[in-house]
Amino acid sequence: xxxxxxxxxxxxxxxxxxxxxxxxxxxxxxxxxxxxxxxxxxxxxxxxxxxxxxxxxxxxxxxxxxxxxxxxxxxxxxxxxxxxxxxxxxxxxxxxxxxxxxxxxxxxxxxxxxxxxxxxxxxxxxxxxxxxxxxxxxxxxxxxxxxxxxxxxxxxxxxxxxxxxxxxxxxxxxxxxxxxxxxxxxxxxxxxxxxxxxxxxxxxxxxxxxxxxxxxxxxxxxxxxxxxxxxxxxxxxxxxxxxxxxxxxxxxxxxxxxxxxxxxxxxxxxxxxxxxxxxxxxxx
Amino acid sequence: xxxxxxxxxxxxxxxxxxxxxxxxxxxxxxxxxxxxxxxxxxxxxxxxxxxxxxxxxxxxxxxxxxxxxxxxxxxxxxxxxxxxxxxxxxxxxxxxxxxxxxxxxxxxxxxxxxxxxxxxxxxxxxxxxxxxxxxxxxxxxxxxxxxxxxxxxxxxxxxxxxxxxxxxxxxxxxxxxxxxxxxxxxxxxxxxxxxxxxxxxxxxxxxxxxxxxxxxxxxxxxxxxxxxxxxxxxxxxxxxxxxxxxxxxxxxxxxxxxxxxxxxxxxxxxxxxxxxxxxxxxxxxxxx
Numbered sequence: 001x002x003x004x005x006x007x008x009x010x011x012x013x014x015x016x017x018x019x020x021x022x023x024x025x026x027x028x029x030x031x032x033x034x035x036x037x038x039x040x041x042x043x044x045x046x047x048x049x050x051x052x053x054x055x056x057x058x059x060x061x062x063x064x065x066x067x068x069x070x071x072x073x074x075x076x077x078x079x080x081x082x083x084x085x086x087x088x089x090x091x092x093x094x095x096x097x098x099x100x101x102x103x104x105x106x107x108x109x110x111x112x113x114x115x116x117x118x119x120x121x122x123x124x125x126x127x128x129x130x131x132x133x134x135x136x137x138x139x140x141x142x143x144x145x146x147x148x149x150x151x152x153x154x155x156x157x158x159x160x161x162x163x164x165x166x167x168x169x170x171x172x173x174x175x176x177x178x179x180x181x182x183x184x185x186x187x188x189x190x191x192x193x194x195x196x197x198x199x200x201x202x203x204x205x206x207x208x209x210x211x212x213x214x215x216x217x218x219x220x221x222x223x224x225x226x227x228x229x230x231x232x233x234x235x236x237x238x239x240x241x242x243x244x245x246x247x248x249x250x251x252x253x254x255x256x257x258x259x260x261x262x263x264x265x266x267x268x269x270x271x272x273x274x275x276x277x278x279x280x281x282x283x284x
Numbered sequence: 285x286x287x288x289x290x291x292x293x294x295x296x297x298x299x300x301x302x303x304x305x306x307x308x309x310x311x312x313x314x315x316x317x318x319x320x321x322x323x324x325x326x327x328x329x330x331x332x333x334x335x336x337x338x339x340x341x342x343x344x345x346x347x348x349x350x351x352x353x354x355x356x357x358x359x360x361x362x363x364x365x366x367x368x369x370x371x372x373x374x375x376x377x378x379x380x381x382x383x384x385x386x387x388x389x390x391x392x393x394x395x396x397x398x399x400x401x402x403x404x405x406x407x408x409x410x411x412x413x414x415x416x417x418x419x420x421x422x423x424x425x426x427x428x429x430x431x432x433x434x435x436x437x438x439x440x441x442x443x444x445x446x447x448x449x450x451x452x453x454x455x456x457x458x459x460x461x462x463x464x465x466x467x468x469x470x471x472x473x474x475x476x477x478x479x480x481x482x483x484x485x486x487x488x489x490x491x492x493x494x495x496x497x498x499x500x501x502x503x504x505x506x507x508x509x510x511x512x513x514x515x516x517x518x519x520x521x522x523x524x525x526x527x528x529x530x531x532x533x534x535x536x537x538x539x540x541x542x543x544x545x546x547x548x549x550x551x552x553x554x555x556x557x558x559x560x561x562x563x564x565x566x567x568x569x570x571x572x
Binding site for chain 2: 186188189200205
């Protein structure tokens with residue numbers, strides 16, 4: 001049988017990396033020297049020069065350590081809540097696809113309530129509601145959790161996690177349902193147990209399908225983190241607010257804040273693109 | 285003097301007796317582990333709501349048999365094949381694989397379900413299923429698809445599984461494509477990869493569910509070549525197909541299903557050369 005030459009029936013290469021930046025999409029050296037590009041580059045350069053020269057940036061060195069700390073807090077908030085939220089989102093999505101009806105109804109209710117109310121409201125309900133309820137119970141005040149429960153960040157983490165879980169639960173529901181039934185059937189046909197099928201086929205396939213959506217949702221989550229500044233967590237937004245109060249400078253700190261969030265978003269998007277491109281998908 | 289020596293001494297004068305005790309247990313064991321019957325299906329019924337698709341189908345596949353199941357669309361061929369590995373649960377009837385009958389229990393809705401999921405999972409690893417729509421796992425490369433079950437179900441070492449998989453991919457002519465993802469292959473290549481994936485579990489029986497029906501006509505040949513070579517090796521196979529010429533060439537037994545029952549069965553030359561039942565005559569004339 002080894003001797004049988006089989007025809008190579010590969011179709012002509014019409015493949016693209018969906019969502020990816022391909023080398024041909026990147027600007028080449030001469031494309032910078034087209035007239036309209038030169039004009040736009042000059043305008044941008046003048047703008048940056050004016051911002052740097054005419055605006056006040058002398059406060060930056062003084063606040064740099066605080067800004068660094070704020071960025072770390074923002075990133076810690078983002079990653080801890082995105083990871084915890086995703087871990088919750090997987091079962092939330094899964095039971096909505098295959099679970100018994102009580103679990104399905106429970107997951108659906110949770111997602112609907114959380115997605116139907118503002119995150120700021122949830123945050124304040126947790127912080128001012130639970131946060132003021134807890135100290136009334138001596139058992140809680142004496143428990144090992146109290147040092148954490150009297151801080152504000154656990155309430156921020158809880159609210160952001162719950163919110164992310166609810167949105168991503170819906171995303172994962174769609175992703176789980178969208179994995180072709182035939183691939184799961186193949187897994188069953190070769191004797192995979194339910195757990196092996198979930199771990200090896202269903203979950204990785206669903207995550208791969210959901211990655212572009214998860215990318216967008218994580219960027220949204222980054223920009224939901226400043227809300228924790230309203231419950232006294234000192235993230236990068238809170239640091240910038242402090243700068244504005246201390247120095248009476250209005251615009252410059254906000255411009256810097258915008259730049260910081262844009263850089264963080266850029267890094268997130270690149271990281272997700274890298275993950276997406278690890279498994280190429282076939283474009284049209 | 286030990287008991288063994290005593291027995292030998294006793295046997296010295298009786299060559300025939302020694303022959304019996306020496307040889308027969310071996311012969312007996314090999315007979316026990318490889319029963320001639322690879323698959324035995326008995327009185328299989330399948331009902332989808334009010335529609336009874338299979339109305340008592342029995343079929344035995346012995347080791348080395350190549351059985352082709354033919355029939356019009358809606359005759360229940362695919363359903364029958366999918367009942368063998370419990371992808372569809374038969375409403376009634378038993379399936380025996382390698383001498384082991386799948387234990388069933390009532391499901392409380394008039395049908396039945398496997399009593400022991402673990403048993404079904406274990407027996408399924410003896411059946412290499414090939415699907416009409418390939419069903420390769422799209423998030424894995426071709427090589428990863430082929431080693432997936434040996435490594436994560438059968439517990440083989442990765443190195444061993446890769447060695448076997450590469451040999452199989454060479455056989456189906458896809459060694460160069462081992463690191464490609466399924467979406468980048470043609471239908472024929474995907475189906476050949478799916479056959480390699482099924483062979484990698486070293487199945488007792490290969491089950492083919494219309495393996496060429498989803499392919500462009502010019503890609504059918506390459507897949508049939510691979511299946512035909514497996515048949516020549518005397519690999520036990522049950523094949524649901526629309527390729528009549530191919531069925532006639534590779535199968536040693538043809539089963540014609542019509543309206544959920546076996547209308548006629550026999551050797552290919554008899555089925556295609558001198559069909560007896562009216563339905564089979566009409567079916568054969570309709571495809572020529």
